[in-house]
């Protein structure tokens with residue numbers, strides 16, 4: 001088994017040449033056998049932007065797309081995921097009303113949808129706060145999520161969801177209401193109990209069991225690439241490293257690895273994962 005016959009896909013990673021290691025982190029991923037990555041846009045706060053309108057998200061999306069181009073020049077395949085980080089609701093509502101924050105975030109998602117229509121990105125990102133908050137904020141976030149699901153149904157694309165830990169089973173129903181299948185909703189930082197497609201942190205101990213059970217899931221590092229928060233997450237090498245370690249230890253088979261890194265992301269995102 002070498003990296004030449006097995007695609008290795010990180011389903012959720014950030015690369016930030018301004019605040020982090022940038023391309024050096026992408027090279028680390030590649031050196032360990034990583035081949036494909038889903039590059040996710042960062043929150044507007046990482047760019048010192050306080051969004052007032054949907055178009056205020058555009059510089060963040062443009063930066064993500066330009067970083068994707070630079071990573072492709074290294075020989076990696078990059079799929080761009082654009083959207084509005086769920087924590088934006090608290091930040092934006094702090095300077096306006098909750099209803100206005102919902103509108104601004106929905107506009108941001110519409111701007112992201114334009115990039116998907118143009119083929120510059122493959123999926124939307126949305127969610128609700130993963131931290132303790134008020135029922136009003138949860139309700140407002142669910143309205144944003146419903147808009148994201150409706151846009152995704154219209155575009156025929158997937159949505160990565162960042163939400164509280166646990167199954168988030170209600171999001172499968174919310175997705176169905178909007179016309180999007182639960183398997184096209186990817187639960188970022190997932191636990192195995194979700195009816196959505198779980199994207200598992202590479203070091204999650206349940207991966208071998210889920211693979212043996214034939215579950216459809218992906219793997220991610222959620223590497224943030226911020227020098228100010230070096231220990232915040234696991235590193236950019238973690239998906240290829242964990243994958244090859246589990247294969248050599250006999251914890252997952254090569255077929256399992258193909259399902260995790262190729263078949264599942266191809267089906268969920270409607271992309272081709274080729275070497």
Ligand SMILES: [Zn+2]
Nearest residue numbers: 012014040222
């Ligand atoms: Zn992330």
